Amino acid sequence: MRKPHRRATGGKPRENWYQLDLSGNVYPTLQSKRFSSVFRVGIVLKEAVDPAVLEQAFHMTLPRFPLMTSAIHKGLFWRYLEPNHAPLPPVREDIINPCMPMPFKSNNRYLIRLYYFENSFSLEIFHSLTDGTGALYFLRTLAAVYLRLKGYPIPDGCGVLDIHEPVPREELEDSYMRYARSRFRPKRAQEKAYRLRGTKEPFYTLNIVSGTLPTDRLLEVSGDFGVSVTEYLNSVLLFALMQEQKARRPFRELPLKIAMPVNLRRFFPSRTMRNFITMVYPSIDPRMGDYTFPEIVQQVHHYMRYYLNDKFLGADITTNAATRTNPVIRAVPLFIKDLFVRQFYIRIQDKQSSAGLTNLGTVDVPDEMRPHVDHFEILMGQPFSERTNCAVSTFGNQTVINFASSIVETDVEKFFFRKLVQDHIPVKIKSNRTMEVR
Amino acid sequence: MSYCVNCGVELDPSLTRCPLCNTPVINPNEMEPNLLPPFPYPQKRGQVDAVKRTDLALLISVVLIGTALTCGLLNLFIYRFGHWSFYVIGACAVLWIFCIPMLLYSRLSIYLSILLDALASALYIGIIAYDLPDSTWYIGLFVPVLLLALALLLAFVYTVRKICRSILSTATAFVIVCGLFCVGLELLIRRFFDARLYITWSSIVLSCCTIIAAALITVTVRSRLREAVRRRMHL
Incomplete structure (x- = not known):
């Protein structure tokens, strides 16, 4: 395996180990027997997957992404990543309950799993290693290597990396520390948001409701409202949450907020393959009055336009980075940090949003690869509390919206897809649910 | 190709009910259940990897x-x-x-x-x-108390794992077990000291436990009461 660079800017990768990036530090703290921050990216091909060839391609691709083969270890003050020299993980047959917890010491300490099922294969990654963008780079490169082994000439480029080139050091940097340069650290609002209440499913059950939409129609409808697809889908989700809250007839209504990860690579010239996201919270407050759907769309549109720029996002990551640079915090032993961070997450952070939505946008691949790919699928994974997470990916004229939750009720999904149908967007639904919804 | 009559979404051919609203899919032209196409998700259930x-x-x-x-x-x-x-x-x-x-x-x-x-x-x-x-207390008192505690603990664990579905029912089982243990403890102590077998202090504990258990059972059984308690007591 290729060794990390001796010196690099930003995240300080050292010989044979890496510091966890700013986001990556939080996810292991939340790790428990029942929960891991695992997400899934998958590709559906137009032909059946050969597991033996896939495993060969997997093992050929992994050395190009040294972070993907890292193991997480505990230090006295922080956790860190270390290259793992154990036998590479095998390819497994897919399961009905994806994104299961990933104990750090299992699976030869690898924090990555690859599954295959009929025409598709899916990658599950612990969030400390990378974010959705990094995972998609890995998946596309893996798919290209697989297709090459099957005899198709697939070139590099458009998200497919050259597996023979040396790993550029920019790909391993912690871009948070490089771009956390704001002279001002804004305080963040910490207001409780409405939270779903539902019946918990049995252990390790992840309910998926997947909707497939024609992208051209989605673009048309978003264009009619004068907003982007992400803004439109956020508005639909807020609308669905508003209806859900109203249906419950609460004694006191609460603001509705969506936790939406933003890919910071769009705003800062980073090539990192590690986490480089921050959260924004588009919201509406029904206590101020009832919102119509066009009002929600306008609210979300202006929120996004106001906050999504390098100044606001830079200030946001500077606030986050302060926890990493503060000498007092740095000197606190890890177990005490874990205690505080976990309590902070449970009592404050997790209560700040009603649902999660991520849009990885249009997935690009080389033209030669396009005829072999049907679509991509993203799953945000097991939510920390009783709520639903929504992940969107687009390939060609197919936009796939996957809802993942660990509760029996599907009210939010129902209101969400019904709204799309009301807006004349045809939706095709599939689900892994084997029990009846309530 | 079937659509949900409630939601208006197109449903995957493998679905017999709308996963959003639970409405059954009834297509008069396709009433033969054996003709259902394959489930689009894997059927195998995964287990979390064991840690060595x-x-x-x-x-x-x-x-x-x-x-x-x-x-x-x-x-x-x-x-x-x-x-x-x-x-x-x-x-x-x-x-x-x-x-x-x-x-x-x-x-x-x-x-x-x-x-x-x-x-x-x-x-x-x-x-x-x-x-x-002097070690007579070991056989005469400790072993019976340990056996009693063991039996009650096993019964409690069995009840929680097989029957109890909520915090309220678990709490009910716990309160009942506590009451029974106190009664058993007092009887065993009396037996060890050759005193008459009747209950004094443990009857008070048992009464309290019975009242609490009755209240908890009432709350568990009455769904409206349960929801009201859940709303008022949520953390």
């Missing part, structure tokens, strides 16, 4: 065995007063048994694990009884 903790188990075993052995030798050859090393050796044995389910055999049945823990406790208290001049 044999290294830690080995380390703990070496430390405990080393401690027990050293203390035994010291007691035998250097500090020869009394049987003080029995306490240390017993404590090491108890700790080792407590660690088995966590380290060596994580899939050990919880019932067997509780049984082993009870045996370890009996062993340790037995060592203390052996070292004391």
